[in-house]
Amino acid sequence: MEIHPSIKYIFEPESVAVIGASRDPLAWGHVILRNILEGGFKGRIYPVNPKADEILGLKCYPDIRAVPDSVDLAFIAVPANLVPQVMEACVEKGVKAAVIITAGFREVGPEGEELEKKIVEIAERGGIKFVGPNCMGIFVAKKYLTATFGTVRPKPGHIAFISQSGAFGGTALRWATDRGIGFSSMISAGNSASLEVSDYLMYLADDETTKVTIAYIEGVRDGEKFKKALDYYTKKKPLIVMKLGFTSSGGAAAQSHTGSLAGSDQAYNAVFKKYGVIRVYQFDEMFEIAQAFAHLPLPKGDRVGVVSGGGGWCVEASDSIESLGLKLPKLPDYIIEELNKMLPPFWNRRNPIDCVATPYPEVYVKAVDLLMKDDNFDMILLIGFATFGTMTAGMESLIPREEQCARELLDIVRKYEKPIVLANPIGAHEIKPLKILREEGIPIYLTVQEGARVLKAMWDYASYRKRRSSISSSSS
Structure with missing residues (x-):
């Protein structure tokens, strides 16, 4: 299946025209033109309206064919009955691709369906492919192109x-x-x-x-x-x-x-x-x-290691993970021995790891590090990390340590290249340690079930890729 050449000009235009650009700030053509300008599009911009000489500081053209330079992408925001003649003009001009904002086509019944077929025929004759009709526009980050009628x-x-x-x-x-x-x-x-x-x-x-x-x-x-x-x-x-x-x-x-x-x-x-x-x-x-x-990187297997701030979350994580068909491997003896040095004697000594409401963030980082470096674990779910300093009275002195531990956690994730997601049922997503993680791409979810579902989705796709790879290898 080949990619039509027009697609490139939708995602990578160097010049755009807004046909139906308007001086009326409530008109779609005005809103789209303003958004293109304010979004910082670096290419050439041509408003088209036969009743205006200038719109938003730009020279306005009476017809797309009057634009002196080539046009890669045309945004069309005119009444539905005018779209066929506008498309004819685009074909004559040699426009590469279009986005038709206008509604009133197949979605409104037989008459609109015939009108839609007509613009398709005209566009196909000129080698133009288009987005829409009946759409709100497009956004392309790499071209700084915000061409929608949204705010x-x-x-x-x-x-x-x-x-x-x-x-x-x-x-x-x-x-x-x-x-x-x-x-x-x-x-x-x-x-x-x-x-x-x-x-x-x-x-x-x-x-x-x-x-x-x-x-x-x-x-x-x-x-x-x-x-x-x-x-x-x-x-x-x-x-x-x-x-x-x-x-x-x-x-x-x-x-x-x-x-x-x-x-x-x-x-x-x-x-x-x-x-x-x-x-x-x-x-x-x-x-x-x-x-x-x-x-995050794709997991290499379906085995999950869990580090939790409380026992109830451990139970919830166990049910969520196993019900989704993922595995919870046993903790190796050396991990238990290492955590014995940091946790109270009554900790559970199993996966999920219950840190028994230990407020010290270094314990959670150490536990994650141990699971990350061990080949028995493919993914990590961390629950209730770094919230004591902000959410518990009298523990404000922990906040700098929690922020430092968040940075150390990022280093661990980068080092071992295993996916880790956080669940923060307390809901304090805007506290500094969690913002540090989220700004670097570590997902943070409100519930344990959400975190487990995400890990399941990642493994489902990773296993699909593995199956495809093995089939390709065996057939070659």
Whole structure:
């Protein structure tokens, strides 16, 4: 499956035009142009509006064909009935790719469907592929391109986000940005009349700024193309999908929303399983898992070591981890002997390790170090680390030690290259020691179950990659 040349100009444009740019601050064309400017796009920017000479300090052109230079990417925000003639003009101009913001196509019924077919025919004739229609725009971190009608300016990162719903995409983008989660790109796919999720995955598989992709989809039209894209993408990077429209009423809603064909949910599950796709049903879970893939190495096995500040969390971790099919190996004697020197005599001497509410952060770091360097453990779950100084009266003197131990923990993670996730059920995520860890990419979750689910997802994808590798080796 080849990547269409237009894709490059969506993710790597050197020049953009906003057709339908407006002086009205409430118009989509104005908002998108303003966001492109304020986002710091380094390339050439051309507003197009026959009724204006200048918008937001930029010279305005009456028609895309009047722009004196080449245009890589055109954003189209004009009424639906005008889109065909705008697309004709783009073809004449030699525009490489487009993003159609305008709604009022297949999602509104037969008349809109015919209009959508018309713009596809015009675009295909001119070799143009486009995003949308009926979308909220795109964000590409490496080009400083924020071309959406939203108010959120995403933080740069390593997670690519594809959404067939503008409302879902905008909401999730704000939720993630408020929590400091960064993106390499965001594509609001809309009706996917020209470019589909499959096309974006083919590009993102080889994009150096992307380590993991998350996708909200309601359905795909070309199942074979989708499977080929999954086959190519997932052998290189993890894919997390929130696929909705799995009930009869949800499928009907998807059809009226973006005109998507929801299809059999069992068929989707079978395809996802075959290609190692991680399916989720809530968007917070989607981002929780993506953060781990964006920052942590893949585990080499399914064996988990747990270090906990309390016994109840040990019980919760044991149930969560084993119910997910992961393993809890026994502690080797030498680890028990080492921890005997630091913990009270009544500690449990097993995995999960119960640090019996020991307030000293050095104990937790030592326990993690012992598990990290031991070949019996592939992943680490650390629960309740470095919260005593802030959350316990009279223990403020511990805070500098907790901050120092957080830095030492980072050194340990880098040294051994095993994934570690933190669960902090106390909820004090903004305290300095935890911020030190989170800013360096260590995921911190509110519950033990969340941490366990993330480790399970990482192992599922790592084992899928191992199976693919062994099949390739045996067939060569």
